[in-house]
Amino acid sequence: MTSSTTDAPRQDVDPAPGATSGGGPLGLIKRAFGMESASVLVATVVLILVIGAIHPDFLDPRQLRDVLQQSVYVAVLAAGVAFLLAMREIDLSVGAIFGLSLICSAMLMRDGWNPWVAAVAGIVLGALLGLANAAIVQVFRIPAIVATLATLSMFRGLSLALSEGQQVVGLPLDHTFFEFFGGRLFGIPVSVLVLVVVAIVLTFVLRTTPFGYRVRSIGSNPDAAAFSGISLARVRIQALMLMGGLAGLAGMLGLAYFGSGDPNIGSGFELLAIAAAVIGGTPLRGGAATVVGAMLGAVLLSVVTSGLVYFDIPVNWSSFATGAVILIAVGIDSLLRRRREARAAAAGL
Amino acid sequence: MLSLEAQHVRKTYGGVTALADAGLRVRPGTVHALLGENGAGKSTLVKIITGAVRPDAGVLRLEGTDVSFSDTADAARHGVAVVSQELSLFPDLDVLSNMFPMREPRRGPFVDRGRMAELARPILDQLGLRVSLRDKVGDLSLAQRQLLEVAKALVTDPRVLILDEPTSALDSKTAEVLLDILRVLRDRQVAVVFVSHILEEVMALCDEVTVLRDGSTVLDAAPLAGLTIPKIVESMLGERHAELAEVRPRATVDLSGAVAAPRGSGALRVENVSVEDRLSDVSVTATPGEVVGLAGVAGAGHQTVLELAAGLRRPTAGSVLLPDGKPAPRGLRAAIARGVALVTGDRRRLGLMLDKPIWDNAGQVRSVALARDGLLVRKRTLRERAAEHASRVNLRTSSLEKSAGLLSGGNQQKVVLMKWLQTHPSVLLLDDPTRGVDIGAKAEMHGLVRSVADAGAVVLMCSTDLDELATLCDRVYVLHHGRVCAELAGETLRQHEILAAMNTGTVPTA
Known part of the structure; x- marks a missing residue:
């Protein structure tokens, strides 16, 4: 492969931002995967190898499996956040929706509901909480970031109030729901398989349905979208409901794995999910998104958190270290992206 | 000094x-x-x-x-x-x-x-x-x-x-x-x-x-x-404008099939419409095949007529009928679904997604907003359809992958037209469509507007460009303080008359 700086490809490359192939090994990998999220994948792999080179224990398949398992919840949330960022919206209540739907389903199961029915109810509840967010935005005409800042506290408060601040225990852990979603299939955690399915479905929705196009059109130019006959309000409701439903789904996966309900679970997930989406390559200015990138961003964050444990970093410094790694990842990605865009502009594309 | x-x-x-x-x-x-x-x-x-x-x-x-x-x-x-x-x-x-x-x-x-x-x-x-x-x-x-x-x-x-x-x-x-x-x-x-x-x-x-x-x-x-x-x-x-006015833009491309022949009565009718503080008792008719202009100084109400047809404004009295014979709906989205297309001079803000490729912009209304292609939007279909319309409107670009923001003003406006033509509109509303484009691109745009009219659509246009109104339109309504003060056509449709009527409310007698 020749390194092509001025002669950018015209037809055979996905024209989404960041998809232009650069030179060197990065370009090769990108072409191999054919996706714009390759750079975050490369970063993740490199980070794993670096940690593994210093602490070979980290490369143990069981360790890597745990890392993956831990990233699933934020990854599902990040996929939804990517949709919202693509239309210049944001939802700060995702961690709280995750927690509230988990707690509610756990309480229903404890009270004798069939766990399958309770799990579906949890996902529906998540979607309804998303609808509540959308309704608040619509009725009071306030930005989603403000509305969801309020509902973040309200939903979290409901989790605590309903559970009276106690762990919800005494769930029928021998039921197939827990055995299946908390277990493994072919050695892979089922929740990771669910994540893969979600990635495929959401990528499909984003890239090939009118809804996916509308989301990106609104993010690209809201006025032009409205003038083309796209209803901003309707798309916003749909996107926030999708986000809520995904948070509910993540909650069910968490419930199946943990086997109990902690009313504080998912605190801070909203910021991790936003960070993951941004690390994955979804720009905050809107107009574009990558679901796979957002999920890989969550995996990267999970690698950082787990990896730091190996480095004898004082526990009080781990938060600082996590932040530093996020900053480095986002910073490098942004610099590379700007160089690529400058190159693409020079080529007249 | x-x-x-x-x-x-x-x-x-x-x-x-x-x-x-x-x-x-x-x-x-x-x-x-x-x-x-x-x-x-x-x-x-x-x-x-x-x-x-x-x-x-x-x-x-x-x-x-x-x-x-x-x-x-x-x-x-x-x-x-x-x-x-x-x-x-x-x-x-x-x-x-x-x-x-x-x-x-x-x-x-x-x-x-x-x-x-x-x-x-x-x-x-x-x-x-x-x-x-x-x-x-x-x-x-x-x-x-x-x-x-x-x-x-x-x-x-x-x-x-x-x-x-x-x-x-x-x-x-x-x-x-x-x-x-x-x-x-x-x-x-x-x-x-x-x-x-x-x-x-x-x-x-x-x-x-x-x-x-x-x-x-x-x-x-x-x-x-x-x-x-x-x-x-x-x-x-100037003198030469008077002669140039005789040279009317002709249809440059065949767009039959690209626009829907309106059903029902066929004409866009604004009948005795009043809008508070803006229009009083205004009647405007535009029939298929015609390019009808609306002129006036800022605030005279000519743009309000366009807004009425686009569903952006409701009349307080009178009726606005789309070519299908039914009243204009409430809201732009409903109007678009009924076959209304709206091209504004503010193409960068209201017309285009500047960071998206041409083919994506071109499919914006038909495939995305109206979802006329069903539940799936295929890139291949979008690209093929964009290529077809690009050659129809004679879009000059090296590639349809090019971001709309990198095109010249004239070409950008063609992309806006492409996205509306995909919807087979029966009414084309234009608001100062050639604002800020150079003379060559303007002439091309005029040819395209003519082509849209010849293909059977109703075309209604506001413009601040008198030359455009005088040469491109078949008829021009001049509004003055919210009333139609003149309807110019044929011999009387010249820049002099438009400008005078816009300013004085009466047509000078030659």
Whole structure:
């Protein structure tokens, strides 16, 4: 492969931002995967190898499996956040929706509901909480970031109030729901398989349905979208409901794995999910998104958190270290992206 | 001695000549009208005088000394103030803060609001602007903001004050107040340059007139005494325009099949419609195959007619019927679903997603907003359909993957047209469709609009470009203060008649 700086490809490359192939090994990998999220994948792999080179224990398949398992919840949330960022919206209540739907389903199961029915109810509840967010935005005409800042506290408060601040225990852990979603299939955690399915479905929705196009059109130019006959309000409701439903789904996966309900679970997930989406390559200015990138961003964050444990970093410094790694990842990605865009502009594309 | 003098000013943008040989001589204590058609170069000349744009050649003198401004702040320090067409206020700040941008009086490191208020209050009172100094500018009406712009310019105590279409946002009473102020300034020996479309105001107010045509001064500081509206119109348009008007754009491409032949009665009918404060008893009919124009000075109501057809506004009386014979729906989305297409001159803000490729923009309405392709949107279909329409409208681009933002203005407008043609519209509404595109692209666009009409669609167009209205349209309704004052067609459809009717409300008898 020749390194092509001025002669950018015209037809055979996905024209989404960041998809232009650069030179060197990065370009090769990108072409191999054919996706714009390759750079975050490369970063993740490199980070794993670096940690593994210093602490070979980290490369143990069981360790890597745990890392993956831990990233699933934020990854599902990040996929939804990517949709919202693509239309210049944001939802700060995702961690709280995750927690509230988990707690509610756990309480229903404890009270004798069939766990399958309770799990579906949890996902529906998540979607309804998303609808509540959308309704608040619509009725009071306030930005989603403000509305969801309020509902973040309200939903979290409901989790605590309903559970009276106690762990919800005494769930029928021998039921197939827990055995299946908390277990493994072919050695892979089922929740990771669910994540893969979600990635495929959401990528499909984003890239090939009118809804996916509308989301990106609104993010690209809201006025032009409205003038083309796209209803901003309707798309916003749909996107926030999708986000809520995904948070509910993540909650069910968490419930199946943990086997109990902690009313504080998912605190801070909203910021991790936003960070993951941004690390994955979804720009905050809107107009574009990558679901796979957002999920890989969550995996990267999970690698950082787990990896730091190996480095004898004082526990009080781990938060600082996590932040530093996020900053480095986002910073490098942004610099590379700007160089690529400058190159693409020079080529007249 | 002259207050302001510009001589042999030349300016080209790329290959386009904005000013060829423009001059302006303003005496102190006069109100000087700077007139010209759209694109004659008025705005460019104003920008050069106020330091916003550097001329390629020419001399600029203030009270006899040669000057060359590095930027607008530099011009302001020399006593040149401008009230611009595009309002340049900060909507989130209050009235007082807006009056002293970057030059607040200070006491030590602090802004001296007391002193600011002392300076501002008399000027606001003089202008009859009854607002509190603490009012947020975003809450003011458009007319109040326009007056605030004037106040902001007056605070600097300018020697030369340029007003670029200052009354376009004002109702007649407020405009009258402003004109009185200008008379006061004139008595204070300020040189006032007044750029306006409204010739009645010019006649009532100005002392001398300079007319630009095609970037050159054709009437140089002529005293108003010897002038009449027809004479001014004559020099604005020139002789050759009268002949050129006979050359009508023809349909350049065959778009049959690209537009839907309207069902039902077939015509777009606006019948005895009134809209509060905007229209009274207006009737406009546009039949398929016709290009119908709407003309008027800003605020005359011609754009309201377009808004009615697009579902953006509801009539308070009368009815608006789309070609399918049913009333126009509430809301733009419903109108689009009924076959209405809307192309505005503000293509960068309202027409395009600048960061997206051409094919994505082209599929925006049909496949995305209306979801006419069903539950799936295939890139391949979008690309193929975009390629087909791109060749139809003769879009010039190396690739359909190119971002819309990188295209020229004319090509951008073609992409906007492409996205609407995909919906098979039965009504095409145009609002100043060729604003800011060069002459060649304009002619091409006119050919396309003709083609759309020939293919059987109803075409209704607003324009500030008189040449466009006179040559492209079959009929033109001229609105004056919310009423149709003239319906011009055939022999009478000429720029002279349009301009005169726009300004006076009556058609001159030849």
